[in-house]
Each structure stands twice: as C-alpha cells, then as structure tokens.
Amino acid sequence: MNTRHNQMPLYTALMEYSQHKKPFHMPGHKLGRFGDMKQIDYTALDVTEANGLDNLYEAEGIIEAAMDKMRKFYGAYKTIFLTNGSTAGILTSLMTMCKPGDEVLIARNCHHSVWHALILIGAVPIYIQPEYNSDLGLMTKVRKDTIQEALLQYPNVKGAIIVSPTYEGVVSDVKGIAEVLHQAGKALIVDEAHGAHFAVNSYFPTSSLKLGADLVIQSMHKTMPTLTQSALLHQGTALFSYGQLIQTLRMVQTSSPSYTLMATMDYARHYVEEHKSEIEIDYIKPLIAMRERLQNLNKLHLLNLAHEAYDISKIIIFTTHSGIDSYLLGQYLEERYQIVAEATLPHYVILMTTVADNTATLTELERALIEIDKELSLIQEPQVADLYCSQLNQIIDELPTIQKGVYTPREVHYGMSSWQTLKYCLGKVAAQTIMFYPPGIPILYMGEAFQERHLMIIEQYANRLKGIQYSGTEIHCKVLDIPLK
Structure with missing residues (x-):
C-alpha cells in the first residue's frame, strides 16, 4: 500500500476517500452516488x-x-x-x-x-x-x-x-x-x-x-x-x-x-x-422532514428562513451557543461518522445536500447531528463562537454601504507596490485585498484607500485577517506606490 501511495499519491488518496467518506460537499453527484x-x-x-x-x-x-x-x-x-x-x-x-x-x-x-x-x-x-x-x-x-x-x-x-x-x-x-x-x-x-x-x-x-x-x-x-x-x-x-x-x-x-x-x-x-417524481419522493420530502426534526436540536441550531429567501438544500448548523466552535463539530462528524462537511467556519458548518442524496444518507446525517447535540448538553466551555460573532459585528458596522475605490483593480494590478508597516498605510491605496477570514468578508479591496477605521480593525484583528503580513509584533500591508498610467 505504501508503494502505491508513493507511486500514485493523488489517485490512491482519492480512491480511498471515495470508498470511505460520506460527502456533504460538492460536487453534486456525491462521488457518483446518483442514478447510474x-x-x-x-x-x-x-x-x-x-x-x-x-x-x-x-x-x-x-x-x-x-x-x-x-x-x-x-x-x-x-x-x-x-x-x-x-x-x-x-x-x-x-x-x-x-x-x-x-x-x-x-x-x-x-x-x-x-x-x-x-x-x-x-x-x-x-x-x-x-x-x-x-x-x-x-x-x-x-x-x-x-x-x-x-x-x-x-x-x-x-x-x-x-x-x-x-x-x-x-x-x-x-x-x-x-x-x-x-x-x-x-x-x-x-x-x-x-x-x-x-x-x-x-x-x-x-x-x-x-x-x-x-x-x-x-x-x-x-x-x-x-x-x-x-x-x-x-x-x-x-x-x-x-x-x-x-x-x-x-x-x-x-x-x-x-x-x-x-x-x-x-x-x-x-x-x-x-426522474423528477422519484427525486421528490426519495430526496426532497425526506429533506423537508429532516429539517423539521432538526429544529428540535438543543445546543446546535439549524438555519431556517422563508421559502423564497432560502435554499433548503443547504444544512447550515450554528454552534454559537453550543460551547464549541464549528471546527470541532466538523471534526466530530468526520472522525465519528465519516461525514465530511462542505465548509467549517468558527460559528457554523455548511453541509450540502443534493439530488444524489436520499432517505438513507439524510438519516445518517440527522442521527449524527442529534447524537452530537445530546453530548454537547454536558460540555461547559468558553463560548468561542459567540466571541467570533461579536468581532465580526464590530467590523461590519464599520464598512460603508456604497463605496468607490481610488484606483481600479487593473491600475493596481499592473502598478508598482510595496509592503509597508501599518502606520505608514493611512491614506495609501491597498494593493492587495484584506479580508476577515473566515468567512471571507473584505475589509479593503485592492484600489480602496486606508482610513483610520481600517487601521483600527487591522490592528485589533490581525490574527484573523488574510492579505496582510503579521509576525505577531508588527503588521505590514501591501500598498500602491505608482498606479498603471
């Protein structure tokens, strides 16, 4: 087996993955488990x-x-x-x-x-x-x-x-x-x-x-x-x-x-x-029934919005009041049940269902979530997800509803730029997008100017940002020196 891994590492890993995992992620055919x-x-x-x-x-x-x-x-x-x-x-x-x-x-x-x-x-x-x-x-x-x-x-x-x-x-x-x-x-x-x-x-x-x-x-x-x-x-x-x-x-x-x-x-x-009628019977109606039962989770929380405002195929499970973050929930799902989520963010997990799912796969997911939820009632840990949401809310409050950049992305991309210390960046133009990650909410897009509020956010949440260089003591951001003419 080790020899095969060495000779065909990607192929071998994918074949093993497809044989053992239960995907609640894309692509939608779920490792070929749809039709024939x-x-x-x-x-x-x-x-x-x-x-x-x-x-x-x-x-x-x-x-x-x-x-x-x-x-x-x-x-x-x-x-x-x-x-x-x-x-x-x-x-x-x-x-x-x-x-x-x-x-x-x-x-x-x-x-x-x-x-x-x-x-x-x-x-x-x-x-x-x-x-x-x-x-x-x-x-x-x-x-x-x-x-x-x-x-x-x-x-x-x-x-x-x-x-x-x-x-x-x-x-x-x-x-x-x-x-x-x-x-x-x-x-x-x-x-x-x-x-x-x-x-x-x-x-x-x-x-x-x-x-x-x-x-x-x-x-x-x-x-x-x-x-x-x-x-x-x-x-x-x-x-x-x-x-x-x-x-x-x-x-x-x-x-x-x-x-x-x-x-x-x-x-x-x-x-x-x-096969529209079969899909409704085998997938959609079981999905709706599962969602109704998941509303009864005690610590975990299922996102549920109005019909025209939300796609019910997405199973979004919040961990905000559960005592754990979603990374641990994702770990539980994969290690204990071989269920692999589409994405895990600090306060919620995204589980994708598709027409390749059916009563059996949905039942497995439901059982796993209910069992984990029951266990969480005994856990007393700091509310990591609550803290994350609080940080995210502070950042969003500072972002403008409508904003035009100083330069276009093309002018920035083909211009000359350099990495500078944060204090130097005030009034300068970002040459690289900076975002709060996860979930990937942009604070500054390339071409937008650094303002006081941006410097405060970057300084306060540097360890959660992508698009900066952060050593733990000093923060550097990429700024535009000379734009494309």
Whole structure:
C-alpha cells in the first residue's frame, strides 16, 4: 500500500476517500452516488471536434441541440455550456457588459473571479454591501434599496453583479433588483453558481432566470450530478448578443472544451427530467422532514428562513451557543461518522445536500447531528463562537454601504507596490485585498484607500485577517506606490 501511495499519491488518496467518506460537499453527484453515473464510460465521451460532433463555439449540431434542451429545462432565452466552471461565465459576462473605464456595481461578497474580470477589463467597481444579520453573524441578501441608492450616486454604471443564492443559501430579491436596474436602463448579472438545482422542484427558490436577470451563471457541478467544472451561462433576456458572448467566451475558456463535461451535463439534465417524481419522493420530502426534526436540536441550531429567501438544500448548523466552535463539530462528524462537511467556519458548518442524496444518507446525517447535540448538553466551555460573532459585528458596522475605490483593480494590478508597516498605510491605496477570514468578508479591496477605521480593525484583528503580513509584533500591508498610467 505504501508503494502505491508513493507511486500514485493523488489517485490512491482519492480512491480511498471515495470508498470511505460520506460527502456533504460538492460536487453534486456525491462521488457518483446518483442514478447510474458509475456505469458511464467517461473515456468514450472524451473526444474532440471530430466530423459530426459539432463545435461549442460554432454550435449548429448536437451541441446546439443539447444546449437548447438545457435552455428549455431552465427557462432561459439562450444557454451556453461552460467547461471551465462558473469562473468562465463570470469573466465572459462582465467582459461583455463592460468596456475599459465603465463603472459597474459589485456586491462585496462576489467571487474572486469578478476581480479577475475587472483587472482584464479595466472597469471601475462601485462596491455595494449586502445586508448583514448580526444575530447570525451572516452576510445575507443584497437590498433593492441599496441598488437604488447606488444608481442615484453613480448614474453611469452599466449594471450590477450580485450573488444569489449565497454560499449559505440566502436568496436576494432578484425580481425587485432587476426591475430597479431595468427602469434605469442597466443590466443585471447574477452569480447563481449554487442554484443550478432550483429548476428541479418548486420547494427550492425561483431561479434568477425567471425573475428578470439578464445573464445568469450556474455551476452544475456544485448542486447537480455532473463533473467538476461543469457550468452554464444563461441569457435571461435578449439584452446581450449571443454571438458576442460566444466570442468573449473563446477568449477566457479553453479552445478544447471537454466533451465529457458537456455530455455529462446533457445526461444529468435528461436523467433529472425523467426522474423528477422519484427525486421528490426519495430526496426532497425526506429533506423537508429532516429539517423539521432538526429544529428540535438543543445546543446546535439549524438555519431556517422563508421559502423564497432560502435554499433548503443547504444544512447550515450554528454552534454559537453550543460551547464549541464549528471546527470541532466538523471534526466530530468526520472522525465519528465519516461525514465530511462542505465548509467549517468558527460559528457554523455548511453541509450540502443534493439530488444524489436520499432517505438513507439524510438519516445518517440527522442521527449524527442529534447524537452530537445530546453530548454537547454536558460540555461547559468558553463560548468561542459567540466571541467570533461579536468581532465580526464590530467590523461590519464599520464598512460603508456604497463605496468607490481610488484606483481600479487593473491600475493596481499592473502598478508598482510595496509592503509597508501599518502606520505608514493611512491614506495609501491597498494593493492587495484584506479580508476577515473566515468567512471571507473584505475589509479593503485592492484600489480602496486606508482610513483610520481600517487601521483600527487591522490592528485589533490581525490574527484573523488574510492579505496582510503579521509576525505577531508588527503588521505590514501591501500598498500602491505608482498606479498603471
């Protein structure tokens, strides 16, 4: 066994993982435990643009037909396969909407690929802060009122990009936001990476595609039974040119898009369509029943919000009043039950369920959480999670709702910068994003100026920040010396 580990360390570790672990994390096929995925010969699907097999970037045959069926399944105007994940869709969408110098509204909880797009484009971000729930210590929805106020301050923006649902499953008022933007002649891009399953059943929230968004990006591999990097770029309206989207996609995605990924997306869509009633019986109704029973946990707490505001497939367990942090909860789940969470943050654990789950897998998760919860009633430890939430609340209170940077991410990326001591940074421009991590809440984005409040936060919470150099005695931050001209 040791010899195999040495010769094939990655392959061997993955095979062992798949044989022993119970994944409550992406990808959505849960190690092939969906339908008959394990029976598929993936090597037979791994071909190229051979005669009769069409071409993604000039689709007029089988790929066009497959994308059209996907379009109908999701209710889109047009749908494009992505084989470099949602990142390719985000880059394509922003590069299609914006030119160098254009202003665009950016939710501060967006994926880091958004800033990669801004660097490539040279666009000007106007940052908007999503609503924050101080009781939960959780970033939630983008408010329609915030969009309206941002449009008053910056009437020349091309549009906005928001995240809905969030990583934790919180959904924004996309319909209201789309109406506000469209009335002003602006576009809406929605990063719906974690919402590809919304079309499966009405128990899930309504997709942004049906609520007025112009471009919607979904990661099929996150919550649907497809392979990693499988994703979709949907046109919700005809506002943007399909031809221009394809032309831009060719710039940011591989010139050899994987037929294996495209074929498994086609396969998964058809399988789900054909088995919707079974999925509801075997997965969705047991999921709802499990959630109802988990409401009775004593020390642990299950996040539960209104139907259209929340994705019930995400099992978010708070440890805030349990006497432990979620890292220990995650450790308990894996070591005792072989259950692996999607993410563990100081005060909550994210457990992802998908259409690959069923009564058996959900029962295992429920039993584990109930058993751990009963044990926690006997534990008396400092409230680590409570302290963390208190720190997070103080930081959020200091962040502006709407903010424009001094320089664009492109000017910073290609400019000259250096690491400087914290006291030198006041009034300087951040050359590297600084965030409170976990969960990854930005304090300063690259291009924003250091103010007194930033220095106070950095000094107080240095040991919880990413994007700084901290030795325990001295703090250094990366600042812009000379921007791109």
